[in-house]
Amino acid sequence: MGLVVYDTARLPREDRFAWWHEAVGQGAGPTDVTSEDRAGFTGSMGVLDLGPARIAVLSYTALRSRRTARLVRRSDPETYELTLLLGGTLGLSQSRRETLLRPGDLSLWSSSLPYDSRAAGGPDTGPARALVLHLPRALLPLPASTADRLLATGIPSADGVAAILARHLVSVVREAEFLAAGDEEHLGLITCDLATAFLAHHADTADRLPPHSRHRLLLERIDLFIEHNLADPGLSPPVIAARHHISVRLLHRLFADREETVSRRIRRLRLERCAADLADPLLASSPVHEVAGRWGFTDAAAFSRAFRAVRGMAPGEHRRAHLPPVRGGAGAG
Structure with missing residues (x-):
């Protein structure tokens, strides 16, 4: 499915800013957009x-x-816009509060209240870049007064x-082109x-979340914990x-609704990390057993069997298929 991308580079220079002004208004309601360099926008x-x-x-x-x-008053889509800044800076003011966002920051604003924002890039960072999640207010199981605190x-x-949220948003965009028809609704709910x-x-009302939201967040926390602790041989249910x-x-x-158990998830992720390291030229001199140990495998023979069962070849064969031979055979296995 993928992202549907619109780029002003496809338009005549004199039409680019006007198109952007209209596109922004269609997404978040009528908005006054100005630029000090309309001609170069x-x-x-x-x-x-x-x-x-x-x-x-x-x-x-x-x-x-x-x-x-x-x-x-002219038009209000009644949405919250949750912004993850990816590059540049973004100054935002709404509801008598002001903030200056830098890359990695998240912030919320509402289409139902006046706001003012200023975005800028930089000589080293390039243009301003942001990921914006449009959330219909009616779908949030939180009072508007709660969300408005943020x-x-x-x-x-x-x-x-x-x-957890930022990682999820970035991964959804990154994997968008591989999504199958019908995935949109499920991903939207998640x-x-x-x-x-x-x-x-962040509004200190997490205890009022519906059960499915709490379970979803708990699963995401568990996923993140597993990924951060794959190197620990003692990682277990x-x-x-x-x-x-x-x-x-x-x-x-x-994990019951997933296609793999907790233990199988741990093993799959470990094997994926090992496969990536074995194909990394910077790690070509590391013995296979050392690569396996780095990702929590303490038994070299058991690792080799598990790797072959999933990849269809031994770890050493996988390495040789992706890298030129290492002098002295240090990476053999």
Whole structure:
């Protein structure tokens, strides 16, 4: 399916800014967009519809966007716009709050209230780039007064719930071209659940989340924990359950709707990391058993059998298929 991409580079130079102005108004309601360099303006917009939600990936030169009270009265799509800044800077003011976003920051704004934003790129970072999640207000199981506490507030996505949401949004965009028909609705629901959990967490109302949203967030936290601890040979369902203060039985119930168990997920991810390292020229001199040990495999023979069962060849064969021979045979296995 993939992103539907619109790029001003395909338009005559004199039409580019006017097109952008209209496109922004169609997405978030009528907006006054201005630029100090209208003649040199360039921008691109990728759109991915996810059933109840929509993701837009934007890249553009410096501009200012304002939605006045008059424009709000004229038309209001009643959406929240959750922005993940990817490049440049973005100054945002709404509801008597102001913030300056830098790459990696998340922030929320509402189409139902006046706002003012200024985006800028830089000589080293290029144009401003942002990923924007459009969320219909009616779909959020949170009172507007709760979500509105976070308007124009910059929240770093380095860790915690914010990191989970940011990682999810980026991965959805990255994998968009591989999505099959019908995946949109399912992904949209997952995305709405994670966005709701993020907002509730930062508004200190996480205990009021519906059960399915709490379970979705818990699963994402578990996934992130597994990926960060693959190198630990002791990583196991009991360890994961204890770390998240749940029973092993509940852990397995959370994975029941997936195509793999907890243990199989751990093994698959470890094997994927090993396969990538074995094909990495920078690690060509590392013995196979060392690569395996780096990702939690303590038994070289068991690793070799598991690798062959999944990849159809021994680890050493996989390495030789992807890399030229290493002098001295250090990487053989």
